Amino acid sequence: MMPMMIGLxxxxxxxxxxxxxxxxxxxxxxxxxxxxNFTGALCLAYYTYVAGAIFFSxxxxxxxxxAVINMVKMxxxx
Numbered sequence: 786m787m788p789m790m791i792g793l794x795x796x797x798x799x800x801x802x803x804x805x806x807x808x809x810x811x812x813x814x815x816x817x818x819x820x821x822n823f824t825g826a827l828c829l830a831y832y833t834y835v836a837g838a839i840f841f842s843x844x845x846x847x848x849x850x851x852a853v854i855n856m857v858k859m860x861x862x863x
Contacts, residue, residue, distance in 0.1 A: 788835040795828025816856065823852035 802821035805811045811818050830845035 788832050791828050792832025792836075795825045795830075795832060798825030798828065801825075814855075814859075816859065819852040819856045819859075823849050823856075826852065 798821050802811075802818055802825060805821075806813050806818055826845045826849035830842045830849065833839075833841040833845060
């Protein structure tokens with residue numbers, strides 16, 4: 786039950802990040818967008834790993850890493 790709740794939370798977070806970006810509430814180059822993507826992807830990666838969907842886990846871990854890379858780029862720019 787707990788992994789499913791974590792997965793649902795991750796799904797909601799990723800959809801929130803996309804919706805906020807789509808409607809212009811946050812920029813795709815913002816910390817908020819990257820933190821939402823990182824958190825949502827990690828939650829879903831955990832759920833898919835527990836569910837045995839390893840390929841999706843890898844995809845979501847790559848998604849999370851892309852968010853980290855973008856955050857590092859923002860720090861280096863300053």
